[in-house]
Each structure stands twice: as C-alpha cells, then as structure tokens.
Amino acid sequence: SQADQDKMGVALSKLAQEDPSFRIHTDQESGQTIISGMGELHLDILVDRMKREFKVEANVGNPQVAYRETIRATTEIEGKFIRQTGGKGQHGHVWLRLEPLPEGGGYEFEDAVVGGAVPKEFIPSVDKGIQEQMSGGVLAGYPLVDMKATLYDGSFHDVDSNEMAFRIAATMAVRDGVMQADAALLEPVMKVEVVTPEDYMGDVMGDLTRRRGIVQGMDDSPAGKIIRAEVPLGEMFGYATAVRSATQGRASYSMEFAKYAEAPASVLQAILKRR
Template structure:
C-alpha cells in the first residue's frame, strides 16, 4: 500500500541513446518522488532519482511521483543493476534476488576496423549492464574479446544488436562450449616474486592452501595470516592476483571455478615489497597449485525437455542415449510424450536441426543450464587435443 515505506525491485536496465540508462522498477509499497534519495539495500549504497519516466510503448512521459503498483523507469542511478532492491533510506528490507545462470556458450569477437575498437568496447559494456546473463571478458593469451551467453541464439541476437543499435560491425568466431577447470585434491603451493636491479627491487612471497570447493561457489579466498607475517595492506593485492589468474586455467586456458584458496603464510621486505610484487607472487602460487592438484575439465550440463508425438518417441530416446543423456522422466501430455533429461551441452549444440530431421519437424524442445560436471577422462584428452 501507499502508506507503507517505499520498496521496489529493479528488474531491467536499458541504455537509451537520449536519456541514458533507464532502470525499470516495479514498486511494491509506498511512494517516491523525483529528486529523492533512496537506498539500494542489495549493494548498501544511496542513489538519487533525477527523473521518473512512465513508458507508453516507445513514448516517454515524465512524472513527478510513483506509487505502489506502478512500473516506472528511474533515471540517474550510478551503480544499481538488475535484481537490486530499492527502499527508503534507513530500511534494510531485501527482496528475493533474481538468479542468473552461468553462461554456457562463448565466442570471440573483434571489430571489423581499428577505429571501431573503442565503439565495440563501449557497446559491449552497455549490453553487459543491460543483461546479467551476458558476459564480456578479455583473453590475454589470444588478445581477443570473448562474449558469453545462454546459447547460440542469445549471442547471435547480441551481435545483431551491436550493428542495429550501436552501429558497430564485428567479426565473430565460431561459438564454442564454455568449459571450466577445477581441482580434485588439497595441496599447498608457494609463490615467490623477487627482483633486484640496482635501486628498489620487488619482493613478494605467499603460501596457499588450495582445496576443492562446493559446486557453484566459484573462487573463495580467505586469509589466515596472523602476527603481521604479511602486512594487511597487501592482502587485497593477493586476492586480486588470485582472481586474475583464475580467469585462465592450466589445462586449456578455461576459467577456473569451485576452488578455495587460503593464505596461510608468506613473508615481506620492509622496502622492496609492493602491491604488484604480492599480486604476481599470488598468480605464481595459484598456477602452481592448479598443476599440483590434479586439475579436471568441467562441462555444462543442460536440462532438456523434448515434446514429441508418440510415433517418434523411440527415435528421440535412441538419439539421446547416444549423446550421454541421463533421462529423468517420460510423461504424457494430452496426445504427446514429454521426455525430460540431463545432457552435456557439447552433445546438443545443434539440437534444433537434429530434432527436426528425426521427427520431420513435429517435435519441439526447451533447454536451460543446470550445473557443471566433470568431463570423462578420454573426452577431456580429445577436447584438449592430446
């Protein structure tokens, strides 16, 4: 109701060429006015509403106040993103977060001409701000921009938007499965970066305890340094070194995930130690730990649901069995059969064409990311070209 404190959820961010960023927000309780300062309780920051815009298809209406039940656009936020809870200052209310799955398909992208380089970078940044399931990264080894998303169609739409909305022509590579790397056992690793060249040198020394972490936890960093063995001001640089080196693993250069890194020891030099020295030492220790901890490749497993006429059921199941699929259920829905299964993405990359040929275009399917699972040894060697 309007009498309660203001609370809303930002469910979409859109870059408008004339207004700037529009933050689409559903208001659940209370009311809010243009010019007011509000609290983003997800990020624990204050934001100011410069304008409130009510959207009518492609026409915008500036309004002074929005109340419970309205869906409006706020203009002027700096750090708010999709899924953030917006409340009155002083409130700690937090709405349930929107869960965005990890991207499962990636491809390399580069501008057609050198002058488009900056335009491409800015356009990709805007698209990443708008869509949390779309990620942009840079591969240091190949010097390429990598875009990742929920599937081939998702990435095709993004490339099309680059041309249509931002006027950037891009050359794109072939889509590939977004594999991950992780470790299988607990190890201790040491990283030292020591340089002496006449003047002031560089000195960084860290000792990590690395172990497998729960599925979906990503990279977890923890410091157990006591007694000033390493001064506290160098800890953020060590964490930064771990994060940057986890972007490319030691098997195939794929991002590393589900690893716990505990900083347990190290040393420093009164004069020569610096943030850079400790960052490089952390990178060396992380890579060494990956090599020692029996790294494995992880592949995305998808939840696949196929709706097919009964006459094609045996062909569909037979084909899925050849694709390492694990069938979880076969149900009847009116006069069709619904096959639910879990299947590696690499096996169903072109499933639209496969299913069309199998069933003469009479079956349909839906697919969504589920989790990451270890790749069988013989397949891992094949993927890595060994």
C-alpha cells in the first residue's frame, strides 16, 4: 500500500544517512525499490534493521550483482534514423568515434563537427542519446562505463531534422558501435580478509580458489592466520554459511569493494542464459 511504501521510504533514507555505502534507487520499468550495498551480509543486516527497527514488511528478492559493460577497442560507426512519410519525415544522421577510457574514466563527449554537418542545436540531443544507450547497456543490459564518444560528422535535413531524430540516431550508433568495439562485461571484485585457525587454512584457501579468488597474502594473528584475497562478488553469495561450516564456526571474514575487472566469457554466457 502507499502507506507501507512511505514508511519504507522513511526507513531507507534514515539507513542511507547513517551508511554512505548504502544506496537506493527506483527501477523505472518495474517500480521496484533497488537497494545497493557492499555484499550479501551488508544487505541482510540492512533488511533486518528495516524490519526490526522500523517495522517495515517488504518482499525482498535475491541479491543481484552490479555488473558493468565497457569497450576494449576504438571504432567509428554511423547512426542513421531517416523516415519518409507522407507529411513531415525524420532525419537524424551521425558519425561517432567510440574509444575506451582507463578504469574509472566514466564518460566523455566531444563535439568535433566541422562545417555545420550537424547543426549546433542538435548536438546536445546526440550527447543525450549516447548516454541513454550507455545507461541501458548493449551486451547484457548493464550500464556502459569508461568510454569517450566523439561526434565528428553527420548530415541534416532543413525540414525533417529534429532533436528526437538525432537522439535516436545516436542510440543506434552506440548500439552497433559497442559490439564492433570489442565489448566486455566487468564484474565487481572484493577485497576479502578471512581470519581462521591454522588447522582450517587449507580448506579456506581451497574454497576461495574455487570461487575464482586470488590469494594476495597471509599474516599471522592471535586467532591463527589472516588470509587476504581478491574474489569476484558474484562468487561470494552464501560465503558466510560456507566459511562457518568449513571451520566449525571458528573463522570470521570481512569484505570491501576493490575494483571492477573483466569477467570471463562463462559469466556473460550464464547471465545471457538467465534472460
């Protein structure tokens, strides 16, 4: 109900004020509230607090991994949206150069049009169309990051050209261009620290390796050993239970975001299969 929705909104915004790593947004298509955090355990605690402290009952879905998409090569691509009907038609036509940026580079747009091939008033629409397509992704529907787009040519029609036609032409160019520019899926990788009695060290390390983890180092601690590893977030679901049962409840772990890294093809295939 609307009252429950409002109550949940208040609870979530209070939790977000206390915890800067907790984010909230609404999925425009489904109307669902999406909460983002640092992993399964973090989200479990937040949902539990929402129910206990704020008396909010909500249907909670399974956690999802925040994948990203990017490109690995530079390409030049044409986007053309031209429709002729009886009356006024549509004419949007662009040439874009798409280039990969370093990790964390975000998005850059450059207007390199010469001689008015694309009139100035339509250039913001091209930029907007590129960003719209980037937010919805191309490979598997995840946001596209770390890309520079340069608008360097195109054409227009005195009567049929408008902002919408150029926006659509730009989205078409990005959709085709990304597939041509060696697109890749990026997965979040977590920095994981496990404190375990020495007797269980082999089991813990074996389990981390099975989860595609890379052990970075080890230290001694009063409780035994501290194992430091980097593990893809998608492989960490159920880890709290697994590490407890492997060590008879004697190990503990902490986890924080480290970086985004290219995911193997098998991860992308599994995602596409689920769609």
